Structure formats: structure tokens, C-alpha cells
Amino acid sequence: MPSDSTSNSAAPNGGQSSAPAKVKPNLLVVDDEDGPRQSLRVVFMNDYNVMLANDGIRALELAKENKINVAVVDLRMQHMDGIEVMEKLKAVQPTIEVIMLTAYETIDTIRQALRLGACDYLNKPFDIAAMRKAIAKANERHIVNEAIRANNEKLATLQSELHNQRLQEEIMKVRGEIYGSILHDINGPLTIISGYIQLINQRIGDTHHLEGEELQAVKDRLNKITQQVGCSIDISQRYLAFMKQQASPASRVHLNQVFKDLAELLDVHPGKGEHKLKIDPLSPDIELQMNGTDLIQILLNLTINAFQASPRPHTVEISAKLCDGQVDLAPIKDGPNDRLVREGFNSNAKLVALSVRDNGPGIAPDVIGKIFQPYFTTKPLGQGTGLGLSIVQRLLKEAHGALHLHSRVGEGTTFTLYLPVP
Ligand SMILES: Nc1ncnc2c1ncn2[C@@H]1O[C@H](COP(=O)(O)OP(=O)(O)O)[C@@H](O)[C@H]1O
Ligand SMILES: [Mg+2]
Numbered sequence: 540m541p542s543d544s545t546s547n548s549a550a551p552n553g554g555q556s557s558a559p560a561k562v563k564p565n566l567l568v569v570d571d572e573d574g575p576r577q578s579l580r581v582v583f584m585n586d587y588n589v590m591l592a593n594d595g596i597r598a599l600e601l602a603k604e605n606k607i608n609v610a611v612v613d614l615r616m617q618h619m620d621g622i623e624v625m626e627k628l629k630a631v632q633p634t635i636e637v638i639m640l641t642a643y644e645t646i647d648t649i650r651q652a653l654r655l656g657a658c659d660y661l662n663k664p665f666d667i668a669a670m671r672k673a674i675a676k677a678n679e680r681h682i683v684n685e686a687i688r689a690n691n692e693k694l695a696t697l698q699s700e701l702h703n704q705r706l707q708e709e710i711m712k713v714r715g716e717i718y719g720s721i722l723h724d725i726n727g728p729l730t731i732i733s734g735y736i737q738l739i740n741q742r743i744g745d746t747h748h749l750e751g752e753e754l755q756a757v758k759d760r761l762n763k764i765t766q767q768v769g770c771s772i773d774i775s776q777r778y779l780a781f782m783k784q785q786a787s788p789a790s791r792v793h794l795n796q797v798f799k800d801l802a803e804l805l806d807v808h809p810g811k812g813e814h815k816l817k818i819d820p821l822s823p824d825i826e827l828q829m830n831g832t833d834l835i836q837i838l839l840n841l842t843i844n845a846f847q848a849s850p851r852p853h854t855v856e857i858s859a860k861l862c863d864g865q866v867d868l869a870p871i872k873d874g875p876n877d878r879l880v881r882e883g884f885n886s887n888a889k890l891v892a893l894s895v896r897d898n899g900p901g902i903a904p905d906v907i908g909k910i911f912q913p914y915f916t917t918k919p920l921g922q923g924t925g926l927g928l929s930i931v932q933r934l935l936k937e938a939h940g941a942l943h944l945h946s947r948v949g950e951g952t953t954f955t956l957y958l959p960v961p
């Protein structure tokens with residue numbers, strides 16, 4: 540049997556008015572009997588764009604092509620009954636409001652229809668006034684639900700933007716601290732330089748000629764000054780290199796230099812307390828293919844987390860190992876003691892494995908699955924933001940690296956980072 544056509548009724552007033560025609564809401568009528576279908580079409584064609592379907596299959600086709608506000612669905616139909624049609628329609632468009640047409644159904648069936656999402660039901664043969672009221676109410680509900688849905692979507696977008704912003708702010712804050720510490724390093728050589736210049740000035744005084752011992756002493760001091768100037772230039776160049784590299788995918792950094800900067804930063808960090816920190820430089824040193832500040836930031840977050848894991852003094856060890864051949868992370872599965880983070884990982888690259896290992900309290904199996912979630916923290920208010928590991932994850936992704944976390948309660952925690960070597 541051919542399905543009914545859609546009644547795209549002509550503009551009201553026979554085209555006499557010049558006022559723009561209002562967009563009519565779409566009303567879908569699903570009934571395998573022709574009588575109710577046609578009578579609903581005639582009654583509602585002025586106010587709604589009425590679409591007719593003689594079975595569930597045609598109804599679904601129409602719902603896939605058109606935004607439906609309200610569907611009037613006969614409960615008893617062959618092949619696909621009204622409840623199944625309603626469920627399938629709502630799967631396509633969750634905000635469709637469904638009014639059930641019932642005949643001899645038991646109250647239980649009607650209850651089931653309402654429980655599954657029908658907003659109303661009317662007995663056949665239906666009263667036109669009651670039907671008009673039911674459809675108008677359903678349409679209002681649809682409009683409100685659509686508005687809620689649109690607002691929820693906007694809210695979700697806004698929340699994700701805010702989260703990104705917050706993460707970016709945290710990254711910039713730590714970046715500032717790292718830069719500050721590097722700049723601070725320049726104070727040492729500058730103080731020495733200024734001391735030697737004073738000494739030279741004293742020696743020279745008003746003398747116009749320098750000879751012998753006097754001349755040698757001034758020459759020695761000038762040598763020391765030259766050394767310290769070299770040192771300051773190194774530091775400022777390192778600092779400038781960090782700054783310039785910020786957005787460059789081709790950034791390179793010497794691993795042992797990162798370890799050295801990290802050690803200086805952590806040495807004065809308030810989180811260090813009585814804990815021990817051991818950093819093993821790699822011999823021979825290697826270059827890594829990532830931004831130096833990002834790597835310091837990753838290691839800083841992991842080490843401070845390890846310090847903060849318990850007030851009881853424990854040891855945190857940072858070490859590096861060049862991986863031979865390709866690293867196969869496939870056997871590492873998320874479980875009660877393990878987590879793998881590998882979004883953006885380039886497994887074809889040559890890799891170095893950096894590990895941050897602590898013999899602290901470890902992470903409980905029911906917590907391990909949550910710690911990478913943004914804002915998740917087990918620390919008291921004011922101590923943890925819950926963003927540290929999100930930052931690690933983001934920076935690692937940008938560097939095409941991966942991370943394996945292994946932790947056992949009572950034994951400690953090891954974070955192993957796999958990073959590309961050029
Ligand atoms: N080395 C570790 N030992 C024990 N727990 C850890 C360790 N590293 C991370 N965690 C857990 O992961 C949680 C989330 O860490 P993070 O994202 O850095 O946020 P925050 O440090 O602000 O809590 C911590 O609150 C802690 O429970
Ligand atoms: Mg942290």
C-alpha cells in the first residue's frame with residue numbers, strides 16, 4: 540500500500556495577506572487506519588504541517604528527514620506497535636512528544652506507554668477538542684524541551700572552554716615559575732662579577748701604570764669576570780631558547796639540563812619537606828624532541844605529587860633509560876595497579892623512558908581510575924587543584940609521548956614516560 544503524502548498546506552488566507560507565513564510545527568500522525576489519519580490531517584492542516592504515516596517504518600523515515608514536534612501514534616498497529624514506534628522515534632529525535640491513540644487497551648498497557656515516554660493518551664474515537672488541547676500542550680512541552688536541550692549544549696561547550704582556560708592558566712603559572720627560577724640563576728654570576736669589578740677598582744685606584752704582581756692580579760680577576768659573563772650568557776640563552784620554543788613542534792632539549800633545572804626548582808620547593816630526591820643524569824646525555832619547559836613541568840607535577848602523597852618521609856627517584864628498538868605498550872592494560880595514557884603517542888619514534896618512582900603509600904585500586912580526571916583530587920581544600928595530571932596528559936599528548944602508571948598500596952608508585960628522541 541502506498542504511504543500517504545505529506546500535507547504541505549498552502550499559505551493561509553488564500554495568499555491575500557502580505558504578512559510572512561509563520562513556520563508551522565510538524566505534526567506526525569502514525570495510524571494504520573486511513574480514517575483517523577485523514578480526519579487528523581483535515582482538522583490540523585491549518586495550524587500544523589501534518590505528515591501521515593501508515594506504519595512505523597514510514598514514520599521513522601519521516602522522522603529522519605524532518606524535525607517533528609509532536610507525533611500522534613496509534614497504539615495497536617500490525618508489524619510494529621505504537622510503543623515500539625514511539626521508542627524508535629525518540630531514539631531518532633529525543634524531544635518528539637508522543638500522544639498515544641488507544642482503543643481497547645488495558646490500563647496496564649497505557650501505563651506502560653506513559654512510563655516509556657508518551658506524554659498523553661486519547662481514546663479512539665477521539666474528541667476533536669480534546670485532541671486539539673492535547674496536541675497544543677505536547678507542542679509547548681516540545682518547545683520547552685528543545686530550549687532546555689539547546690541550553691544544555693551551550694552549557695557543555697562553555698564548561699569545556701572554561702576547563703581549557705583553567706588548564707592553560709595553570710600551565711602558564713608553572714611556566715612563569717620555571718622561567719623565574721632560571722632568571723634567578725643569573726643573580727649568582729652577576730653578584731660575583733660586581734664583586735671582582737670592585738676589587739679591581741680598589742687595586743687600580745689612581746694608578747696609571749700596572750706592573751708585575753699588580754698587573755697579574757687584575758688579569759686573574761678579569762679572567763674570572765669573563766668566566767662569569769660566559770655563565771650568565773649561557774643562562775640567558777637557555778632562558779631565551781625556552782621562550783622561543785614555546786609553540787615550535789621542532790623543539791629540542793638536553794635531558795640532563797632539564798634534570799639540573801628540575802633539581803634546582805625542587806630543592807627550594809615547599810612540598811619537598813623531609814623527603815629525599817635522587818636524580819640520575821643519563822650518560823651520555825641525549826636530546827629530546829620536545830619543549831624543555833613542558834618537560835620540566837611534567838616532571839615537576841609528578842615529583843610534587845610523589846612528595847605530597849604522604850607526610851612521612853620517603854624517596855623519589857628520577858631516572859632515564861634509552862629504549863632499544865620499538866616499544867610495545869600493547870601488553871599494558873588498565874587495571875587495579877596500572878594505567879596507560881597514550882593519546883597522540885608516536886610508537887614509531889626512537890624513545891627514551893623517564894621514570895619518576897616513589898616508595899610512598901601507593902594509589903588504591905578504587906582511586907587509580909579517577910586520578911587523570913580533571914579536578915579529581917584526594918588532597919584537602921587549598922592543597923590540590925586536581926589539574927596536575929591533566930596538565931601532564933595534555934603536554935605529553937603535544938609531545939607525542941605516552942605514560943605508564945604502576946602503583947601498589949604499601950609499595951609506592953612509578954610513572955614511566957615514553958618520549959621521542961630525534
Ligand atoms: N605518586 C603518587 N602517589 C599517590 N597518589 C598520587 C600520586 N600521584 C598522583 N596521586 C593521586 O592523584 C591525584 C590527582 O593528582 P593531580 O592531578 O596532580 O591533582 P592534585 O595533585 O591537585 O590532587 C592526587 O590527588 C593523588 O590522590
Ligand atoms: Mg598534583
